[in-house]
Amino acid sequence: PYDVLVVGGGPAGASAAIYAxxxxxxxxxxxxxxxxxxxxTVGIENFISVKYTEGAKLAxxxxxHVKEYGIDVMKSQRAKRLEKRDFIEVELENGAVLKSKxxxxxxxxxWRNVGVPGEEEFKNKGVAYCPHCDGPLFAGKHxxxxxxxxxxxxxAIDLAGIASHVTVLEFMPELKADAVLQDRLYSLPNVTVxxxxxxxxxxxxxxVNGISYIERDTGTVQHIELDGVFVQIGLVPxxxxxxxxxxxxxxxxxxxxxxxxxxxxxxxxxxxxxxSPYKQIIISMGSGANAALGAFDYLxxx
Ligand code: FAD
Numbered sequence: 001p002y003d004v005l006v007v008g009g010g011p012a013g014a015s016a017a018i019y020a021x022x023x024x025x026x027x028x029x030x031x032x033x034x035x036x037x038x039x040x041t042v043g044i045e046n047f048i049s050v051k052y053t054e055g056a057k058l059a060x061x062x063x064x065h066v067k068e069y070g071i072d073v074m075k076s077q078r079a080k081r082l083e084k085r086d087f088i089e090v091e092l093e094n095g096a097v098l099k100s101k102x103x104x105x106x107x108x109x110x111w112r113n114v115g116v117p118g119e120e121e122f123k124n125k126g127v128a129y130c131p132h133c134d135g136p137l138f139a140g141k142h143x144x145x146x147x148x149x150x151x152x153x154x155x156a157i158d159l160a161g162i163a164s165h166v167t168v169l170e171f172m173p174e175l176k177a178d179a180v181l182q183d184r185l186y187s188l189p190n191v192t193v194x195x196x197x198x199x200x201x202x203x204x205x206x207x208v209n210g211i212s213y214i215e216r217d218t219g220t221v222q223h224i225e226l227d228g229v230f231v232q233i234g235l236v237p238x239x240x241x242x243x244x245x246x247x248x249x250x251x252x253x254x255x256x257x258x259x260x261x262x263x264x265x266x267x268x269x270x271x272x273x274x275x276s277p278y279k280q281i282i283i284s285m286g287s288g289a290n291a292a293l294g295a296f297d298y299l300x301x302x
Pocket of ligand 1: 007008009010011012013030031032033034035036037038040041042043044045046047077078079080106107108109110111129130133134238241270271272273279280281282284
């Protein structure tokens with residue numbers, strides 16, 4: 001068996017595997033797509049100490065760093081079941097069952113798409129999902145935020161400080177965000193809120209140039225010209241495969257304590273698949289390191 005088996009090969013998993021291996025213990029890592037969400041990212045400007053890098057390059061460096069150590073790397077493999085017996089067992093979709101004394105779950109998350117024409121086509125060309133990452137690219141420009149929940153309204157407030165104008169589109173007749181966020185939003189001079197509207201299409205040529213929406217009470221189609229669209233309708237953790245083996249919160253995030261430990265002894269978790277409030281590369285890497293040290297501490301005590 002492994003001492004530490006990491007499930008997920010994004011920034012959190014890579015960091016956890018390196019921290020574990022550096023303790024001289026038997027470490028494996030299983031990843032469906034090594035690199036994770038980083039592979040879908042173009043420019044990265046907030047990976048501190050590196051002024052600018054690109055997703056493909058960072059993903060390659062993560063893998064290169066992992067391969068510096070005697071870590072068993074199992075790529076293009078998907079975990080489908082976790083069970084605690086004498087060891088913790090992780091079953092892969094190909095039928096193999098891996099055994100380990102501790103497991104670190106780092107299966108990440110994915111942004112929920114709006115699924116309208118133009119979204120896929122203009123990803124990284126004006127369609128964005130992360131205001132902390134891509135907000136500065138829209139300095140002085142007009143952007144839309146799709147989604148009036150807490151994340152959408154937080155994004156709109158954040159972007160209003162950078163962009164010239166922010167238009168919020170909410171499908172329901174009312175915003176769902178907390179009242180304090182709504183008050184803050186409505187106090188800003190450069191924000192327009194459209195409620196009860198359905199996004200129809202994100203338009204553009206080589207990059208985004210506008211958004212079309214339907215006013216749901218009248219059925220009228222409207223179009224606004226703008227430069228960017230932030231989709232903020234939810235981040236879904238990749239944790240369905242765990243069923244109820246490990247405690248998850250209402251939105252499916254794995255609940256961890258300050259050591260990265262879950263409710264199952266020996267099972268730890270890190271990164272975007274957990275209930276950590278902010279989801280970023282540097283935060284995922286930190287929590288991966290934290291969970292690996294938590295797992296090591298568990299191993300020396302058990
Ligand atoms: P992920 O990166 O999601 O990695 C999850 C890993 O688990 C992958 O290897 C995946 O294949 C694997 N996996 C999932 N399910 C299974 C399974 N069942 N079995 C085996 N493996 C599985 N953050 C920044 O800090 N700066 C940015 O500029 C930035 N830009 C972004 C741009 C885009 C378009 C996106 C989508 C995200 C961006 N982020 C950015 C967020 C950042 O990418 C994430 O916070 C970070 O990648 C999370 O790392 P993670 O390791 O927790 O999860």
